[in-house]
Amino acid sequence: MIAPRPAYSDPFGPESLQTLRRLEPIEDITPEWAWGSGTGAGVKVAVIDSGVDAQHPAIGGRVEGYVAITEGPDGLEYDTRPHDDVFGHGTACAGIIRAVAPECEIYSVRVLGRMLSGRGNVFAAGIRWAVENGMQVCNLSLGTTKQAFYQTLHDLADSAYFRNTMLVTAANNIPMPSYPSVYASVIAVAAHAESDPYRLYYNPAPPVEFGAPGIQVRVAWRRGGYVTTTGNSFAAPHVTGIVAKILGQHPGLTVFQMKGILHALAANVTPPVD
Amino acid sequence: MPTTDDALTEARRTIEWQEQEIERLRSRGAENRISEDLRHALSLASLTATIAAPSEHGRLLQSIVETAARVIPSDAASLFLIDSTTEELIFEIALGQKAEEVKSFRVPLGHGIAGLVAVSGQPMTVSDVEHDPRHASDVSQQIGYTPHSILCCPLVYNDEVIGVLELLDRKGAPAYSPEDIETLWYFANQAAIALELSRTSRSLSRLITAAMQATSSRLDESGMSGALRFVENLEEDRVYRRALELADLVREIAWRGEDELLLCEGVLRDFIRYLTSRVDPGSTGEHA
Numbered sequence: 001m002i003a004p005r006p007a008y009s010d011p012f013g014p015e016s017l018q019t020l021r022r023l024e025p026i027e028d029i030t031p032e033w034a035w036g037s038g039t040g041a042g043v044k045v046a047v048i049d050s051g052v053d054a055q056h057p058a059i060g061g062r063v064e065g066y067v068a069i070t071e072g073p074d075g076l077e078y079d080t081r082p083h084d085d086v087f088g089h090g091t092a093c094a095g096i097i098r099a100v101a102p103e104c105e106i107y108s109v110r111v112l113g114r115m116l117s118g119r120g121n122v123f124a125a126g127i128r129w130a131v132e133n134g135m136q137v138c139n140l141s142l143g144t145t146k147q148a149f150y151q152t153l154h155d156l157a158d159s160a161y162f163r164n165t166m167l168v169t170a171a172n173n174i175p176m177p178s179y180p181s182v183y184a185s186v187i188a189v190a191a192h193a194e195s196d197p198y199r200l201y202y203n204p205a206p207p208v209e210f211g212a213p214g215i216q217v218r219v220a221w222r223r224g225g226y227v228t229t230t231g232n233s234f235a236a237p238h239v240t241g242i243v244a245k246i247l248g249q250h251p252g253l254t255v256f257q258m259k260g261i262l263h264a265l266a267a268n269v270t271p272p273v274d
Numbered sequence: 275m276p277t278t279d280d281a282l283t284e285a286r287r288t289i290e291w292q293e294q295e296i297e298r299l300r301s302r303g304a305e306n307r308i309s310e311d312l313r314h315a316l317s318l319a320s321l322t323a324t325i326a327a328p329s330e331h332g333r334l335l336q337s338i339v340e341t342a343a344r345v346i347p348s349d350a351a352s353l354f355l356i357d358s359t360t361e362e363l364i365f366e367i368a369l370g371q372k373a374e375e376v377k378s379f380r381v382p383l384g385h386g387i388a389g390l391v392a393v394s395g396q397p398m399t400v401s402d403v404e405h406d407p408r409h410a411s412d413v414s415q416q417i418g419y420t421p422h423s424i425l426c427c428p429l430v431y432n433d434e435v436i437g438v439l440e441l442l443d444r445k446g447a448p449a450y451s452p453e454d455i456e457t458l459w460y461f462a463n464q465a466a467i468a469l470e471l472s473r474t475s476r477s478l479s480r481l482i483t484a485a486m487q488a489t490s491s492r493l494d495e496s497g498m499s500g501a502l503r504f505v506e507n508l509e510e511d512r513v514y515r516r517a518l519e520l521a522d523l524v525r526e527i528a529w530r531g532e533d534e535l536l537l538c539e540g541v542l543r544d545f546i547r548y549l550t551s552r553v554d555p556g557s558t559g560e561h562a
Contacts, residue, residue: 087390088408112394142394146433173396174427174459191452215452216401225407230399230452 023257027271029264031198040101040244046130046138047097047237048123049090051083052108058095058220059106068110069125076125086113088222092229093141093237095220100197100241101248107135112142120149124156127167127180131160136247139240140169140186141233143178153179161185161255166243170236171208182207187243187259191215191235198242202266210262212238334468339367339439342461346454347445350421352376353429353465354388355437363388363438366469370442372419379413386410387426388438395435397427397459401449425450427458429466432532439465467532 010016023029044064054063068079085091094106111119111126123144130138138160144153157180160167167186172178181188188207191214192199201211214235221227239262246261247253253261263269335353343351350370354363363381368374384393387408391398401423403409414420421442429437439462444450527538 087384087394089394142396144433145395145430148433173455174430175456176430216449221407223407227406227408228401230455231396233396 023260026260026264029261031265034261034265035242035245035249038101038245038248040104040241040248043101043104043137043244043247044107044135045097045101045104045240045244046107046109046126046135047090047094048109048111048126048130048138048140049093049142050087050112051085051090051110052094052106053085053088053091053220053222053224054082054108056091056095056220056224058226059091059098062098062106063094063108064105065107066110067107067126067129069122069129070113071122076121078125078129083108083110085222086110088220088225088227089141089233092219092221092227092234093139093240096197096217096234096237097139097241097244100238101244104137104241104244104248107133109138120144120146120152124149124152127153127156127160131156131163131165135165137166137168137240137243139237140167140180141231141236143169143172143181145172145176145178150179154183156180157183157185164252164254166247166255166258168236168240168243170232173231173233177207185255187239187255187262189214189236189239190232191230197238200239200242200262200266201268202263209259210239210266211235214238335465335472336367338461338465338468339369342439342458343369343441345461346425346441346450346457348425348441349443349445350419351442352388352440353437354381354392354440355469356383356392356435363392366437372417375417379417381410381413386413387424388440391426391428391438391440392435395428395430397425397455399426399450399455400424423449425454425458427455427462429462429469431466431470436466436469438462463531467529471528 005013011018051068052059052063054061063082066080066082068081068083070077070079089112090108090110094108097104097106107130109126109130111122123142127138127140157167167180169181169186169188171181171188171190180186184206187210189210189212190203190208192201192211193213193215195213195217197213199213203209203211212235214232215230216228217230217234218226218228219234242262242265243258246258339351339353342348350372351367352365352369353367355366356362357364357380360380361383363383365377365379368376370376381389383389387398387400387403387410389410390408398408400406400408403414403421403424409420409424411420423444424440424442425444426438426440428435429439439458441450441454441458444454524535524538528535
C-alpha cells in the first residue's frame, strides 16, 4: 500500500523529483566564473521608475519595451507606447545598468509621475506587471514607507521570488524602513563610497544585504545630461547590472543562488584562514 | 501662508471667541446635558492647547529650521509645504539674505531640487548646483542667488510627504555629506510632527467652535444651572485637573514621535480592554 503524501510534498515523490545541476563549490566562485565576458545579452531587465530616455547616450537608443502605469478614473491604466523620463531618475538607473551589462534588454516600467496619490497602487502594479511579463531582473530604486502596502508588496515579492524574478531594491535613504527593500525575498542594496562598479560588500546584519557604489556617482539625467549625485538609488542598479550579467551566463538561477553568488563575490568575504 | 504672527492672532481670536461663548453660556445657564457637551468641548480645548498650541508650533518650526542650519552649517534654509490643490510648494519659513524675496515664490511639484524631493519622498544633495540640470535655475535667476550646494529632505508624516526642508550652501565643505542627510532628516521629522500637530490643533479649534455653537443654540431661556456650576467650579474640578495632567503626559510622549504616541495609545487602549474584561473580584462563578 502506498502511503498518502502530505500536501506540498509531490515535487519530492520518485516520479516527479527533478535532477538539477549543482553549482561549483561556492568558495571558488570568481567574477570569471560568474559572468566572464558576459554582457547580459538576452536578459530582461525592468527599470521600475520614472521612465527611461532611450535617446540618452548612456542608454544608446535601446529600450526593448515600455509600460507607463497611471491611476485613471476607472482603475489602473497601462500605456505601452514609448515614453520619456519624467524626472531623470529612471534614466540614471538604466544608464548604470547599461554600463555594467551593455547588452541586457531594458524595459521601462514607469510608475513615478507628478501625482501624489495612488502611488502605492501604481508601484505595486509595476512590480506585478514585471513579474507577469517574464522580466528576469527588476531594478527598484524606489519603495514606499506606507504600512498599508506592506502585505501587498510582501506577497508580490514572494511571488517574484518563487518565479525566479530577482527584485533588486534600493534601501531607503532616510532611516525609515521602506517596502519592499526590507523583505528577505529581495536583494536589498545600499551605497558605499568606492567607485569600482563591480565592488560589492556583503552586510551580515540585514535587511540590507549588499553594498555597491552610490556616493557622488556620475549618472545620466534628463535631456542628455549627467549629474553627480548620491543615493542608495544609484547603488541598486550596479547590482542589477551584475545580476543581469550573471543570469546571462547562468540562466535559471534562483534568487537564493544569486544571493549566494553575490555573497561569494563580495570584497569583504575572504577565504578561510587555515 | 500662515506665519508665527498669523498663528498667534488665530490662537488669540479662538481664545477670545471661546471666552465670549463661556460668558454667554454663564449668563444664560444650561441644563445637565449641555453641561456634559461643554465639558467635552472644553476638555478638547485644553488638550489641544496643551498638546498643540498653534503659536508655539510656528515658533518651533522657525527654531527647527534655524537649528538645522546651525548644526549643519549653511548660509540659507527654507521650509516648504505642499499645496496639493495647485500641486505646488509654498514657502513656510525662509532664512538667509534673500529670505524676503524667496517667500513669494511657488514651486511646481517635480520642478527643481525641492520639487523633485517632494514627489520622490527621498532626500537629495547637489554639489555643483549651477551646472546641475535638476536645479530650478529660473527661480534662482529671479531671486538673484544661485547656491553652490543644496541638501533637501522630505517632511514625512503618517507616510505622506507634506513638505520639504532645504539647506543651501554648506559652510566649511564643498558639499553636504551622507551624515548631513541623516542629520537633516531628524530635523525634518521634527518639523513634520510640529506641522501636523499644528494643523490638528487648527482643525480641532474649528470642531470646538462648531460644538459650542451647536450647544448654545440648544439653550433655552429657562436658565439651567449645570453649565453654570461647571464653569464656576472648573478650576476646582478634580476630573478636569486630572485630565489636564494626563494631557500633559501625553503631550510629552507625542513630542517624542508618532511611533511613541501610537504605542502610548495602544497601551492605554489595551489597559482599558483589560479593565473591562477583568472579572469582578466580588462576583462568583463555577471553578473549572
